[in-house]
Amino acid sequence: MQVVTAGEMAALDRKAIEQYCIPGIVLMENAGLQVVKVIVDLLDKQVNGKRVVIFAGKGNNGGDGFVIARHLHNLGAAVDVLLFADPAQISGDAAINLNIWLKMGQTIVRINDGNGKSPAELAVASADIMVDALYGTGFKGVVPEPAASFILLANNSGKPIVCVDIPSGVEADTGCVRGPCFKADHTVTFALPKLGLLLEPGSYYSGKLHIVDISLPAVLLKFRNYGRYLLRDELVSEWLPRRFTGAHKGDCGRVLILAGSRGMTGAACLTAQAAIRSGAGLVTLGVPEGLHDIMEIKLTEVMTVPLPETDRKTLSLEALDQIKALLDRSDVLALGPGLTVHPETVALVQKVLEDLKIPAVIDADGLNALAGQTGILSRIKAPVVLTPHPVEMARLLSITAGEVLSDRLGSVQKLVEAGGCIVLLKGSRTLITDGEEIYINATGNPGMATGGSGDVLTGVIAALLAQGLSPLRAAAAGAFVHGRAGDLALADKGVMGLIAGDFLDCLPGALNMILEGEI
Numbered sequence: 377m378q379v380v381t382a383g384e385m386a387a388l389d390r391k392a393i394e395q396y397c398i399p400g401i402v403l404m405e406n407a408g409l410q411v412v413k414v415i416v417d418l419l420d421k422q423v424n425g426k427r428v429v430i431f432a433g434k435g436n437n438g439g440d441g442f443v444i445a446r447h448l449h450n451l452g453a454a455v456d457v458l459l460f461a462d463p464a465q466i467s468g469d470a471a472i473n474l475n476i477w478l479k480m481g482q483t484i485v486r487i488n489d490g491n492g493k494s495p496a497e498l499a500v501a502s503a504d505i506m507v508d509a510l511y512g513t514g515f516k517g518v519v520p521e522p523a524a525s526f527i528l529l530a531n532n533s534g535k536p537i538v539c540v541d542i543p544s545g546v547e548a549d550t551g552c553v554r555g556p557c558f559k560a561d562h563t564v565t566f567a568l569p570k571l572g573l574l575l576e577p578g579s580y581y582s583g584k585l586h587i588v589d590i591s592l593p594a595v596l597l598k599f600r601n602y603g604r605y606l607l608r609d610e611l612v613s614e615w616l617p618r619r620f621t622g623a624h625k626g627d628c629g630r631v632l633i634l635a636g637s638r639g640m641t642g643a644a645c646l647t648a649q650a651a652i653r654s655g656a657g658l659v660t661l662g663v664p665e666g667l668h669d670i671m672e673i674k675l676t677e678v679m680t681v682p683l684p685e686t687d688r689k690t691l692s693l694e695a696l697d698q699i700k701a702l703l704d705r706s707d708v709l710a711l712g713p714g715l716t717v718h719p720e721t722v723a724l725v726q727k728v729l730e731d732l733k734i735p736a737v738i739d740a741d742g743l744n745a746l747a748g749q750t751g752i753l754s755r756i757k758a759p760v761v762l763t764p765h766p767v768e769m770a771r772l773l774s775i776t777a778g779e780v781l782s783d784r785l786g787s788v789q790k791l792v793e794a795g796g797c798i799v800l801l802k803g804s805r806t807l808i809t810d811g812e813e814i815y816i817n818a819t820g821n822p823g824m825a826t827g828g829s830g831d832v833l834t835g836v837i838a839a840l841l842a843q844g845l846s847p848l849r850a851a852a853a854g855a856f857v858h859g860r861a862g863d864l865a866l867a868d869k870g871v872m873g874l875i876a877g878d879f880l881d882c883l884p885g886a887l888n889m890i891l892e893g894e895i
């Protein structure tokens with residue numbers, strides 16, 4: 377599913393109206409009705425007598441609010457419309473719907489009645505549910521008073537909040553929030569997701585995102601390629617490999633993993649198990665020789681190879697020739713989990729990458745070995761996927777983590793340009809890009825912020841690479857599958873108790889769910 381900016385969405389609206397002759401008022405009616413559907417479900421279809429407060433603004437987002445008010449009123453709800461604009465400012469389809477609301481004998485609740493009391497505050501206090509139709513995709517900057525104070529009042533009320541199209545306070549193109557902003561329980565967005573709903577902190581404020589149809593012609597939604605996609609089951613399912621009956625393990629890819637050090641055997645194991653669990657035919661794990669016996673005990677389906685080590689039981693430069701021989705018998709390399717940044721291990725990582733001939737996914741200490749040295753990356757001849765979290769991204773770009781977090785999109789683009797590789801930037805909405813197309817992943821949950829989570833992701837991506845997915849798709853699909861496995865594990869283990877091994881075990885279930893389309 378494509379992800380659009382406010383301008384791109386407005387252009388699609390205009391095309392629907394001008395080229396397909398769909399009156400704007402029809403789109404507004406459909407938009408309002410879709411929000412009403414979500415609200416009715418939230419109220420367990422018990423709408424009669426429920427108190428609903430609708431914060432309405434002066435634009436078409438407010439117009440959606442008047443449509444919502446009308447339908448909820450007709451369903452028996454007690455609806456208070458708080459208008460944060462002069463009615464004279466309201467025009468077009470929004471004015472038509474405000475007029476219908478007033479013609480029905482309904483009123484607008486005044487923000488204050490001039491003698492200190494605020495009917496609006498009373499309305500908020502007695503609401504069962506609140507609807508944010510204040511600002512939509514036309515918003516930029518900071519919400520002015522008195523709306524700003526009411527947003528804080530609503531957020532602190534403990535009542536459910538449903539935001540229309542986008543939470544008021546979030547900028548549609550960047551996800552930036554520069555002042556008070558509704559913290560939505562649900563956001564109902566129209567036709568296509570806006571970029572700001574999928575970028576931090578906009579994605580945080582959006583709560584559960586509902587992407588609903590408002591009858592824009594399907595051909596119009598595919599009309600242009602914006603190069604931004606929200607990962608969905610149907611797309612990832614198309615990418616995942618199907619195994620033919622005569623397949624043997626050699627057909628399913630051979631993954632070489634270089635990982636682990638004293639005290640970090642778990643990272644190596646999780647990566648290796650994730651790779652074999654994600655369909656790789658053969659997985660070989662190269663580890664410092666002093667840890668080899670432990671790995672033999674911890675792993676069964678994965679082959680292990682003892683390699684020369686430093687005095688600190690990390691991989692040493694002497695391992696280079698053996699690694700080159702292993703690489704000649706592999707389709708994909710996964711490099712980094714638990715390696716440490718021992719100077720000799722760092723030098724080994726750089727040497728391995730310098731004459732790399734097969735695709736690789738580089739994570740953790742593999743990335744740290746390249747801190748500030750993106751020049752090495754640009755000289756690598758084989759395709760490479762980098763999977764940094766914001767701190768590793770900051771080290772690679774020699775900037776601060778804060779700068780990465782304040783512009784995630786910009787920092788991934790910068791690293792792609794500097795390194796000529798595929799970049800996956802981890803976060804609650806993981807971004808994956810080759811500089812041309814960008815995929816946004818919305819699967820996963822906060823329970824996955826646990827040691828070893830990234831190691832599992834590295835193994836999944838390596839396995840998908842080894843099974844023939846392009847580096848961009850392997851990274852994007854890997855993020856989607858990894859997050860889906862975490863969501864399956866969450867149901868059973870809960871957000872605090874979840875550990876990386878739990879979602880490792882859920883990888884087969886996640887893959888089946890996506891492959892078989894059971895959602």
Ligand SMILES: NC(=O)C1=CN([C@@H]2O[C@H](COP(=O)(O)OP(=O)(O)OC[C@H]3O[C@@H](n4cnc5c(N)ncnc54)[C@H](O)[C@@H]3O)[C@@H](O)[C@H]2O)[C@H](O)CC1
Pocket residue numbers: 385389403404407433434435436437438439440510511512513514515516517518519520540541542566567590
């Ligand atoms: N996607 C669709 O097909 C449909 C979307 N609909 C709704 O229309 C809004 C977009 O409407 P628009 O009038 O362009 O913008 P807003 O409603 O967001 O109005 C914003 C309004 O406020 C002004 N403004 C912006 N920033 C500030 C600020 N910081 N302080 C004060 N005022 C500000 C701005 O100038 C505008 O006038 C979309 O989100 C949907 O909800 C259609 O209803 C149906 C089809």
Ligand SMILES: [K+]
Pocket residue numbers: 437508509510511512539540541542543544
């Ligand atoms: K809104």
